[in-house]
Amino acid sequence: MKWLKGISLFLTANLLITSTIYFIIQVVLPLFGINVWESGDAGLLIYATVAGFTGAFLSLAASKQMARMMLDCYQITQPRNQAERVIYGAVQEIAQRLHIRMPEVWVYDSPDPNAFATGPSKNNSMVAVSTGLLSNLNDKEVQAVLAHEMGHVYNGDMFTTTILAGLMNTFVYFIAMWVRRFFSARDQAGIGILVSMVLQIVLGYLALIPISWFSRRREYAADAFSAKVYGKDAMISALRAIDQWVNKAQFEHSTQDALATMKISGKSSGFLHMFATHPPIEDRVTALQRLA
Numbered sequence: 001m002k003w004l005k006g007i008s009l010f011l012t013a014n015l016l017i018t019s020t021i022y023f024i025i026q027v028v029l030p031l032f033g034i035n036v037w038e039s040g041d042a043g044l045l046i047y048a049t050v051a052g053f054t055g056a057f058l059s060l061a062a063s064k065q066m067a068r069m070m071l072d073c074y075q076i077t078q079p080r081n082q083a084e085r086v087i088y089g090a091v092q093e094i095a096q097r098l099h100i101r102m103p104e105v106w107v108y109d110s111p112d113p114n115a116f117a118t119g120p121s122k123n124n125s126m127v128a129v130s131t132g133l134l135s136n137l138n139d140k141e142v143q144a145v146l147a148h149e150m151g152h153v154y155n156g157d158m159f160t161t162t163i164l165a166g167l168m169n170t171f172v173y174f175i176a177m178w179v180r181r182f183f184s185a186r187d188q189a190g191i192g193i194l195v196s197m198v199l200q201i202v203l204g205y206l207a208l209i210p211i212s213w214f215s216r217r218r219e220y221a222a223d224a225f226s227a228k229v230y231g232k233d234a235m236i237s238a239l240r241a242i243d244q245w246v247n248k249a250q251f252e253h254s255t256q257d258a259l260a261t262m263k264i265s266g267k268s269s270g271f272l273h274m275f276a277t278h279p280p281i282e283d284r285v286t287a288l289q290r291l292a
Contacts, residue, residue: 008277009118010059010161011211013066015204018055018169022176022200025051026193044177045170052169060162063118064104064126073108073128086139090146091127094229098154103127112249113137113242117149118158125153136245141238144230148238151225157218164214168207176200208275215277220287232288239288243281 025047029035067073079085088105095102103119104126113133119125127149133142152158176196183192226235278284 009067009070009116010063010158011165011208013059013062014056014165014169017058018052018172018204019200021051021055022173022197025173025177026180026197041178044181045174048170048173048177052171052173053166055169056162056166059165060120060158063120063158064124067116067118067126067128068106071106071108071110071128073106076105076107082139083134083142086142087129087134087146090143091150094147094150097229098122098150100154103150103153107131107134113245115145115149117152119153121159122153122156125158127153132245137238137241140230140234141241144226144234144238147226147229148222148235150229151222152218154225155218155221157222160218161211161214164211165207168211172200172203172207175203212275212277216279219278219284223284223288224291227288227291232291236285236288239281239285246281 076084076088079088084107087107091105092102101123103117106126106128108128108130110130111132112130113136114130115128115133117125117127127146129142129146133145137145176199179199180192180196183189183195223235223239
């Protein structure tokens with residue numbers, strides 16, 4: 001989980017929860033005589049909508065807890081050293097400026113320079129930074145990255161992502177359930193179960209494409225927010241420091257940790273680019289340089 005980011009964590013949780021819900025609809029409910037497949041198209045759409053948005057909002061509600069469970073991390077409540085004072089102070093200052101409740105501040109153990117924000121709302125959120133971020137960036141660069149993450153919090157990006165994920169889940173559920181009903185009506189229930197489950201997996205991953213596209217768009221907005229708080233030069237410097245680490249890691253480890261570097265830098269090619277949650281760093285630097 002070196003590459004963990006808020007959006008990646010949310011999407012992983014969403015896939016797990018929606019798969020569980022689909023299993024309940026597919027296997028558990030029929031044991032109690034509840035047969036969704038006999039519903040008309042309107043009925044299937046209602047089930048798909050309820051299940052799709054339930055999975056998305058459960059993922060959002062559990063996002064902070066899952067992040068803490070999956071990471072070797074500790075919370076800063078009373079800063080004990082200079083690095084913790086920089087982190088805590090930046091988040092506190094920005095929260096006060098925005099008139100929102102201060103997010104929880106966490107540090108997690110990971111060598112890559114990374115940070116993320118997650119949580120159900122801007123008044124119930126957390127911001128986490130990696131030890132690699134603290135060791136590879138100076139204080140002003142760390143503050144700029146924290147302002148970027150606070151931009152995600154203030155802009156309500158996780159909530160918007162949840163709505164988009166709910167819509168994608170609904171689409172996936174409806175298609176999979178419609179196919180299952182199609183085969184069941186022709187006395188081929190076994191084939192219908194197999195085909196619908198394969199479809200759910202394939203369409204679930206394809207649904208990541210528009211979500212990842214939105215994630216890339218929101219990165220530019222968070223960068224612009226950081227530029228408003230601490231100036232664009234600080235964020236540009238932070239991005240270049242991260243890019244330097246990525247290039248060094250790719251050189252030293254070849255493609256051993258390609259997923260990690262793609263998640264951080266957005267560097268990918270061909271089909272994989274559509275699944276990148278972050279734009280290429282050089283594109284983000286260019287966008288910042290164009291800001292007034």
